[in-house]
Amino acid sequence: MSVAQIVQSRPRPQAFTSIRRQLLRTRRILLLQLASRTSSPMVQETPADILDQASCERLCVLDELIQERTYAKLRQVEHALDRMLDASYGTCHRCRTNIPLPRLRAQPDTTLCVACQGDCEQRTLLRGGL
C-alpha cells in the first residue's frame, strides 16, 4: 500500500501530507546529529591533567545526555510516522478526540491534545514538587 493511498483514506489528508514531510525532515536532522556525535574524535583525546580529566568527564556525561535526548526525540518522531500508517495519528492518546491541526503542525510528534497535555504536565509538576 502506498503512502498516497493511506493518506487518501484519512479525514485530513492535505495537512497530514505536509506534517509527514516535516516529521521526515526532523528525523533526517536527528539522524545526522547522532551520526556526527558518534564519529566525534573528542572522546579519544588524552586529558593533560586531573582538572582536564574532570572537565572531560563532565563533557562526556553532557554529551551522553544530549545523545539520549536526541534518541528519545527520534523515537517520538518515528512513533508519529508509525501512527500515520496505522491511522491513529492526530487522535489524542488519552481522550481520543482529534488534535487540532495547528497543534500538530507546531508539534508533529505530539500524542496528546492541549487539555490532556496540560493535565499530564500538572501531574508531573506535582510529583516533582513532593
Ligand SMILES: [Zn+2]
Ligand atoms: Zn486529550
